[in-house]
Amino acid sequence: MALSGVLRPGFVQIRVLDMAESIIHYRDRIGLDVVSTEDDGRVYLKAYDEFDRHSIVLRECDEAGLDMMAFKVSSEAFLDEYEEKLRADGFEVTPIAAGEQPGVGRRISFVAPTGHRFDLYVEMELSDNGPMTNNPDICQQDQRGMKAIRFDHCLLYGTDLDGTKKVFEEILGFSTAEVVVDDDTGMIIALFLTCSNKAHDLAIVRHEEDDKLHHVSFLVEDWNAIGEAADIMTRYDISRDIGPTRHGITRGQTIYFFDPSGNRNEVFAGGYHFYPDNPLRVWKASSVGKAIFYYERELNDRFMTVVT
Amino acid sequence: MNNKGFQVRVEGSDKVITCRENEPLLIAMERQGYARIPVGCRKGGCGVCKIRVTTGEFEVGKMSVKHVSEKERNENFSLACKTFPKSDLKFSLIKLKGKAINIGALGIDRKN
Ligand code: FES
Numbered sequence A: 001m002a003l004s005g006v007l008r009p010g011f012v013q014i015r016v017l018d019m020a021e022s023i024i025h026y027r028d029r030i031g032l033d034v035v036s037t038e039d040d041g042r043v044y045l046k047a048y049d050e051f052d053r054h055s056i057v058l059r060e061c062d063e064a065g066l067d068m069m070a071f072k073v074s075s076e077a078f079l080d081e082y083e084e085k086l087r088a089d090g091f092e093v094t095p096i097a098a099g100e101q102p103g104v105g106r107r108i109s110f111v112a113p114t115g116h117r118f119d120l121y122v123e124m125e126l127s128d129n130g131p132m133t134n135n136p137d138i139c140q141q142d143q144r145g146m147k148a149i150r151f152d153h154c155l156l157y158g159t160d161l162d163g164t165k166k167v168f169e170e171i172l173g174f175s176t177a178e179v180v181v182d183d184d185t186g187m188i189i190a191l192f193l194t195c196s197n198k199a200h201d202l203a204i205v206r207h208e209e210d211d212k213l214h215h216v217s218f219l220v221e222d223w224n225a226i227g228e229a230a231d232i233m234t235r236y237d238i239s240r241d242i243g244p245t246r247h248g249i250t251r252g253q254t255i256y257f258f259d260p261s262g263n264r265n266e267v268f269a270g271g272y273h274f275y276p277d278n279p280l281r282v283w284k285a286s287s288v289g290k291a292i293f294y295y296e297r298e299l300n301d302r303f304m305t306v307v308t
Numbered sequence B: 001m002n003n004k005g006f007q008v009r010v011e012g013s014d015k016v017i018t019c020r021e022n023e024p025l026l027i028a029m030e031r032q033g034y035a036r037i038p039v040g041c042r043k044g045g046c047g048v049c050k051i052r053v054t055t056g057e058f059e060v061g062k063m064s065v066k067h068v069s070e071k072e073r074n075e076n077f078s079l080a081c082k083t084f085p086k087s088d089l090k091f092s093l094i095k096l097k098g099k100a101i102n103i104g105a106l107g108i109d110r111k112n
């Protein structure tokens, strides 16, 4: 598969209650580098193995949650095509000028049927602290904390899951890798969308409130790294949700925890590779415990109801 | 405060929870295995631990205004994970509007 169109989740802008505490969390505990702090107070960070300038944007606010998730697109032609199709489908598309975030080119922005704002863009400056390209070492400098490799995906909660599914599949070219469906009605309860070879780039769960963030996820190296992340959580008294454990869906190994504003984070490793000709994997809601937590085989209530 | 910490009670329950100085109320309850309150993010973001203090003094940390507005704050609404008792106190649990919390699974009685 030649990857074109939407390439990957590029960045997220997260609302935090206290910037100083949040920087300690994302920089020292998760292990991201601070790229810049801008005049409007937003703080830009990146993981060590990302080529682009930034992937996590923190904005101080009096409520937690997600401002927007942005995807990187392979060419201006695709961006124009998406804009046209979104408009034709009745979406309001807002252009965002280059430079609204440092180093980022023009974006287009729309609100999906689940109430989430998504941005699309082509250009982002390369980081001067990204992966080496000449006789490359594993990384340019020593890693910190949980040693997050990259920002990987988000899980979002909202009501009109079918509507958002349609936009991502039909306009943005995503595939659905897995679903959880109601045993009787077949209604989709959870949806795992991919624009790449990854098992998921975006997941959505049906929920009675729109525009909710369940988690922002970072890739780590392996199962050992998840154990080390768990050590860090206890050592620094980070609020832990669940894990280390494994997902049936995507098969990733995982641990969930909360940032100092109550936004959920995940660090995960592994998972299968997806190809667009793969058949859809389907879980019945009656087996959802195993789908989400493969070892516990039951959901904890917090995982299903706590969002920001 | 004596060396036992502050004595905290949920309205309508006899169980006494001991809260240490500078310990969030929610963490004290969790530490003592008290299952009547839902534990979410523990960081003031998700709102599931919303309470209203009925008697006693307390301080609060930063929390989402989405869950406790300025007005509510003046009426002693708070989030247990960001509530720091400064005296013995009593509080009641607040049911969140529009949130599907599986009460049975948590063993919570959310009557105010
Ligand atoms: S547990 Fe999330 S706000 Fe208290």
Ligand SMILES: [Fe+2]
Binding pocket: A153, A154, A155, A215, A217, A266, A268
């Ligand atoms: Fe995840």
